[in-house]
Amino acid sequence: MASRTTAIERGEETGPTSRRSGRLVYRQSIWTRLTHWVWAVCIFFMVTSGLMIFNARPDLYVGQQSGFGFDNTVLSIGAERTGDGGVRGVTRVFGHPFDTTGFLGVSGSADNPTIRAIPAWATIPSYYDLGTGRVVHFFFAWILVATMLVWWISALVNRHLWRDIVPGGKDLKRLPSDIGDHARLRFHHTRSYNVLQKLSYAGILVVVIPLLILTGLTMSPGVVPSWSWLLDLFGGRQTARTIHFVCMLLVVLFFIVHVLMVVAAGPINELRSIITGWYRVDDEESEEEGAR
């Protein structure tokens, strides 16, 4: 194992070819592959339209209501006049101001700055239109919930959830060595996910996306009269809105790391497995299987 070089050391291009000796295993079921790509589309449209909706009131609060006559703001994105007659973008996190000119609060070119919380390139639609942002967001919300339902049923029936996603005691024991491997960009290509993969997939699928759906429902005045436990669970509509936003950030973070890891671990092999299901494992796979 120690003699094995990493994908990065060999370069991305040569990575998969130099492992030709490894056999192909059927790693991803049709349900995993289908839901993966539907989610990819959903998350793109939901994050961008959600940022449009956020632009209507780019402030986050804790509690049941928004403090206008008192202060319960935890995040606020705005613009301020500067002494020389210009504007600068200011993002306040727990009251601490950060200059975010060019990105948050004020974006666009220096000669023609635009005052808006989230810049146009990150929202759908790119122009300010709350009504249209809501149309896009709620359409993909239904698709996301339906896909989630399909995934839960299939993952429970084909045991994908317990076999591949939720980490067990053995996985957790490997956590320190797995963190070390990731830090050195050493990737083992095996049938099963490594423990950091399991933790991040379980975190997104079992924790973050369900939280996004539940906090979204908590913000709905048509839902909470009947499901008022949601208001108690999240500590109020405005806290739910804040959690919804934080979960969105986690999804974006996951997406960035996920794509970087795919590139680092050998994009051709990884993409083949999530499109066709077939994944080329390392030669040592037989030993790994035995260890499990």
Next chain:
Amino acid sequence: MSDGPSFNRRRFLATAGAGASMLSLGGCDAFDAMLGQNDRVRDVLASANQLTYRAQRLLFGEEALARTYAPSEIRQQMRPNGSTSPNQDDYTKLQKNDFADYRLEIGGLVDKKLSLSLDELRNMPARSQITRHDCVEGWSVIAKWTGVQLSRLLDQAGVKPQARYVLFHCYDSMGATLEGVQYYYETIDLISARHPQTILAYGLNDKTLPVSNGAPLRVRVERQLGYKMAKYIRSIELVSGFANINGGNGGYWEDQGYDWWAGT
């Protein structure tokens, strides 16, 4: 207009956003062209709102009450939003006289037309509730509302079987078009209209409803977003549909592309 998105800010940001979208190179503006009003892609996406309406009506009880709060939760003034000072002559004339000459007309598909003064409304059994107002923009404010249940007035007028929606005509102008002055208007279905917490409010936080919050009368529809809760109510009409009223979408903001149900 009701507590919908602020008109001036919306217009300002729309202009600012349009400028930004011209500047952005290959961002999310790639989808802008499909999302304009009356575009087919947009219509398909918007059909999900009908699903949301039906799902919420199916899953959740017609009588379920919106959460009410303790008086200690009233920690600030009710935030005025949308129109805050209508300047139409017929409204300012009523305002000068403290709305003593105001009459609420209830007509349309009813057995008996009603015309009620504010005193007559105040002398009817009142209902007070401390509830959370949820604006479509994302903010919420808790306030105490006092008024008469709309169901009581509907029973007095007698709703004809073919009536399906309650239409609120308002005093506040949203600007002029070629067809004339565009007044704020809204529609709700009869389930919302007959909900026990749906009241025509004349009181806010134990005082007379101020002009900025919709005096003399605004509707509270506690299980839907703020823009459903029409302010400055001129008259109420029972209708069988709203396809032929103004933009045909059942409300001022709905005609601007906002969903009619507004339960999410």
